[in-house]
Amino acid sequence: MMATNGREARGLKENGAVTEEQPHANREAVRPQKFTFSPEPTMEDIRRMQAEFTDERDWDKFHQPRNLLMAMVGEVGEVAELFQWRGEVAEGLPGWTESEREQLAHELSDVLIYLLELAEKCRVDLPQAVLRKIALNRLKYPASKVHGSAKKYTEYED
Ligand SMILES: [Mg+2]
Secondary structure, eight states, X not given: XXXXXXXXXXXXXXXXXXXXXXXXXXXXXXXXXXXXXXXXXXXXXXXXXXHHHHHHHTOGGGOOHHHHHHHHHHHHHHHHHHHTTSOXXXXXXXXXXXXXXXXXXXXXXXXXXXXXXXXXXXXXXXXXXXXXXXXXXXXXSOHHHHTTXXXXXXXXXX
């Protein structure tokens, strides 16, 4: 067994941050470490920044809902291009270069920016809408019924 200074055993990083506990660390299939986003910017922050960006360029006249939808789908295609011909890609993207990861961050951001602007132009309050949708998904897919299964909700028996 490898000697530790105790910090690693308690899941403490050098900077004092606590890492996720891995209770099944001895098992072969260890779940990847959890990843979280930064708390900011919020969806509203991003909506506002994009509105400023388009206003400064007088581009709002082009940003009707259908155009924004087309633009977003185009950006989804750019994300897909980065995964094209690679076969299955593991969580965390092992083997991807920093430049490839940055390119992915750019394209995912493009998708998000257009998504938020589309929601704005359609008057969908996305942060609240997503709360309602997650609540609906919980009702549709009760954990007790669907645990570990990928079936669609119509395939479950009551
Ligand atoms: Mg792009």
